[in-house]
Amino acid sequence: MTSPDTFKSGADMVYLLDDEPGMLKALQRLLTAEGFRVRPFTTMSAFLDAYRTGEPACLVLDVSMPDLDGMEVQEKLHRDGLLIPIVFLTGRGSIPLSVRAIKAGAIDFLTKPVDDADLLRAVRAGLEQAADHAALATSMARLTPRERQVMKHVVAGRLNKQIAAELGTGEQTIKVHRARLMQKLNLDSVADLVRAAEKSGLHRQPLAGG
Template sequence: MTNRPFTVFLVDDDAGVLKALDRMLQLRGYEVRSFTSPQLFLASHDASVPGCAVLDVAMPELDGLALQHALTAEGSQRPVIFLTGEGDIPTTVRAMRAGAVDFLTKPFSDVDLLAAILRAEKEDAENRTANASLNSINARLAMLTSREREVMTHVVAGRLNKQIASDIGTVEKTVKLHRGRMMRKLGVRSVADLVRLAERAGITAGGS
């Protein structure tokens, strides 16, 4: 058993398939939540819960691909595994281009599904780590004054203190003061570290 806080969200309009997969995955130690319709899944979906979605492609009203798009539209990075009884190439291509972890054709083996879920678990963990890091960076950036933020963009652009002072209409001593405070608040010690942090936050040289 995995004994890890990872939930597999099953969405399939075939109750028999749901019951079989639910039983198999619980025996492997996974937390499982089953839904007979995409609408029920979306109504209770909590993106903060670590896990992946295993979706049937062919469902009435809202198919698996449309459900995947709905998750993306709400800002969720939930890893998705598709199940299909058809396995047509165009659908597979669209699913994988949209970021699906895997696309399994029924009947599939437990081994193949478990392998796909392990890949989804890794992807989910990596996404959450990256998001936590970005949230930390944004929290530190929020502590900067408008002047410190302005100085930061100039430093990232490779400008020297003397040049920055001229650009923003102040003296070099004041720029050094703002620069030092900015670096301390952001927790960086070098320009290289500052540039990497700015890139992670999507801040371009001279931008906002």
């Protein structure tokens, strides 16, 4: 099932992925009434074909999918660098499964029949996170290739002199690059930098890369 978008200019996008047409229809009705754009799908492949990266969006995902279960979908999206926030729905959830999902970055893990207020609260939290990711991506795009290299090494725990030796430059030059990248990303500490790298996926890229 891939119905046309329920379009509202400027509205936030919510993708729905559930193999139950009745559930999709109910979720779409609720979210549309709250002013969201909604795109419903019953298969992972249909969702991936339609998903547009770079647009702040949230995914409401059923755990029990026929082709890939929800946890596998989450893992695949992470491997592919698609960092869309996910709200899980399940008809038979368990505490270990919900803990696993949340640890992997899910916004929430809700049990069907889902409470409307809980779902809307989770979707709004997901869209807020998506907006933060989009703003971070814009800031990351301002970094030079050398600044991205330095950032990878800093996040990996390297000292300035170690980074300088690895990149074949002076320690003072590394300090300048660090100061500039922190300014461009509007960050104050290494801890903030590590979190930014995790959000952007930079921490998964090889150190040798630019």
